[in-house]
Amino acid sequence: MAKILALANQKGGVGKTTTAINLAASLVAMKRRVLLIDFDPQGNATTGSGIDKHALTASACNVLLEETSLEKSIVKIPSAAYDLLPANGDLTAAQTLLAEQDAREFKLKFALHELTTSYDYIIIDCPPSLSLLTINALAAANAVLVPVQCEYFALEGLSDLLHTVDQIRETINPQLSIEGIVRTMYDPRSRLTQDVSAELQQHFDEKLYRTVIPRNVRLAEAPSHGLPALFLDKKSPGAQAYLALAGELVRRGEEK
Numbered sequence: 314m315a316k317i318l319a320l321a322n323q324k325g326g327v328g329k330t331t332t333a334i335n336l337a338a339s340l341v342a343m344k345r346r347v348l349l350i351d352f353d354p355q356g357n358a359t360t361g362s363g364i365d366k367h368a369l370t371a372s373a374c375n376v377l378l379e380e381t382s383l384e385k386s387i388v389k390i391p392s393a394a395y396d397l398l399p400a401n402g403d404l405t406a407a408q409t410l411l412a413e414q415d416a417r418e419f420k421l422k423f424a425l426h427e428l429t430t431s432y433d434y435i436i437i438d439c440p441p442s443l444s445l446l447t448i449n450a451l452a453a454a455n456a457v458l459v460p461v462q463c464e465y466f467a468l469e470g471l472s473d474l475l476h477t478v479d480q481i482r483e484t485i486n487p488q489l490s491i492e493g494i495v496r497t498m499y500d501p502r503s504r505l506t507q508d509v510s511a512e513l514q515q516h517f518d519e520k521l522y523r524t525v526i527p528r529n530v531r532l533a534e535a536p537s538h539g540l541p542a543l544f545l546d547k548k549s550p551g552a553q554a555y556l557a558l559a560g561e562l563v564r565r566g567e568e569k
Contacts, residue, residue, distance in 0.1 A: 314429050314430060315348070315428070315429045315430070315431070315432040315433060315434060315435045316433070316434050316435070316455055316456070316566060317425065317429075317434075317435045317437070317453055317454045317455045317456075318434065318435070318436050318437065318454060318455070318456055318457070318458050318492060319437045319439055319447075319450040319451055319453075319454035319456075319457050319458070320332055320333045320336075320436060320437065320438050320439060320457075320458050320459075320460065321439040321447060321450065321451070321457050321458075321459060321474060322441065322459055322460055322461065322467075322470055322471070322474055323441060323442060323443055323447075323470050323473045323474050323477070324441060324466065324467055324469070324470025324471075324473075325441035326441075326462070327441075327460045327461060327462045327467060327470070327497055327498075328460045328462065328497035328498055328526060329438065329439070329441065329460050330353065330357045330358050330361060330438050331361075331497070331526075331532055331535075331536075332458075332460045332495060332497060332526070332555075332558075333349060333358050333436050333437075333438035334349070334358055334361045334362060334393075334438075334535075334536075334541050335532070335535075335541045335542055335543065335551070335552070335555035336436060336458075336555055336558060336559055336562070337349040337393070337395045337434075337436050337541070338393045338394075338395060338541035338543045338544065338555070339541075339543060339555045339556045339558065339559035340395075340433070340434050340559045340562075340563070341393065341394045341395050342543060342556065342559070343559055343560065343563060345433040345434055345563070346431065346432045346433045346434075347395040347396070347432060347433065347434045347435075347436065348387070348395065348396045348397070348398065348428065348431075348432045348434075348435045348436070349362070349395050349396070349397050349398070349436050349438065350373065350397075350398040350421075350435065350436065350437045350438065350450075351373060351397065351398060351399055351400035351438050352373060352400060352404070352421075352437050352438055352439055352440065352446050352447075352449070352450050353400060353404070353438055353439065353440040353441075353446075354400065354401070354402050354403075354404040354405045354408075354440065354446075355402075355440070356399070356400045356401040356402070357438075357536070358397070358400070358438040359397065359399040359400055359401065360536065360539065361535070361536040361539065361541075362390050362393065362395075362397050362399075362539060362541075363390065363392060363538075363539025363540060364388055364390070364397065364399050364539070366399060366400070366401040367401065369399050369401060371385060371386035372386060372398070372399050372400050372401060372403060372404075373386070373398050373399065373400040373404055373407075374400065374401075374403035374404050374406065374407040375403075376398065376420075376421075376424050377404075377407045377411060377420045377421065377424070377449070378407055378410060378411070379420070382424070382427070383398060383424040383425065383427070383428060384427065384428060386398055386399075392539075392540055392544055393540070393541050393543075393544060396432075404446060408444060408445045408446055411445055412445065417445060417449075418445070418448050418449060418452045418485055419449070419452055419453075419485075420449055421437075421449040421450060421452070421453040422449070422452050422453035425453055437450045437453070437454060439451075443473075443477055447477075448481065448485075451477070451478065451481045451486060451489060452481065452485050452486050454486070454489060455488060455489070455490070455492075456489065456490045456491065456492035457474075457478055457489065457490070457491055457492060458492045458493055458495065458562075459471060459474060459491065459493070459494045459495065460495050460497045460526075461494055461495065461496060461497065461513065462496075462497055462498050463496055463498075463499060463500075463503075463505065463506040463507075463509040463510050463513075464505060464506075464509060465505070465509065467509070468509060468512065468513075471494070475491070478491060491520055492562075492565075493520050493521065493522045493562075493565070494513060494517055494520055494521050494522065495522050495524070495525075495526060495558060496510060496513065496521075496522070496525045496526065497525075497526040498526065498527075498528050499525040499526060499527050499528065500527070500528055510525075522558060522561055522562075523561060524554060524557045524558040524561050525554065526551065526554045526555065526558070527550050527551065527554060529542070529549060529550050529551030529554075530549075531545055531546045531549035531550075531551050531552065532549075532551035532552075535551075541555075542555065543555065543556065
C-alpha cells in the first residue's frame, strides 16, 4: 500500500512545490514507485516537471469532477521517472462545482483507492491556503509533511496548519498524522534562521527532520528547465539535500 503524503503549509513561499518535485525524484532514485499529484491551481508542480499546463487533455480537475479516472489522467515524466497527475487553473472551477456535491471532501480519496497498490509513495502538492482542495488532500493522506522556512511568519503559518490537521483528524480522517517538518531555504549564517530552527527543535523534537534544505541556485533554476534539481545538477547542494531527505523519510517509515 502506498504511503500518501500531503505537502502542506498555509503560508506560501516556503518551498512546498520545490520539495514535492525534488522529493518525488529523489524517492525514484531510491527505486521507489512514486506518483506526484499537483493539487494547486497554479500548476507549478506540473510546469516544474516539464509539462505544459495549458495543453492538458486531462487533469486533476477532471478527476475530481469524475469526468475521467485518475489512472487515465496520469502523465509519465520520462526525465524524472515519476508519474504525475497534472493541474492548471481549472482546479479553481472544480472547487466551485464540488461545493454543492455530497461527500465533496472525499473525492480525491475515492479516486486514489484504485491505485494505492501501484505506488510506494503518493505525494500531494497542496495549495497554500485552507480550501476544499487542501481538505481533499488531507482527507486522502496518511500523513502531512510540512516545509517550513526559518522565519518568524513561517511559525505562525505552521501553527495554523497544525490546528487544521487537528480539526481534520477529529472530523473526517482519524488516521491523519504529522509525518515531519522540513526546514527549507536554510541559511546557517542567519541569526534568525538559527533562532527559529532552535525553536522548532524545542517544540517538535523528533518530528523535525535532521535534513535541512539550503538556499541553492540550482533549486531555483531547475523549474525553468522543467526538471528536478537532481537531473539538472546531481552534485548541487540542493539535489544532495533532497536525496538525504528522501533517505531519512524512508528510514523513518521502516522504523515504525
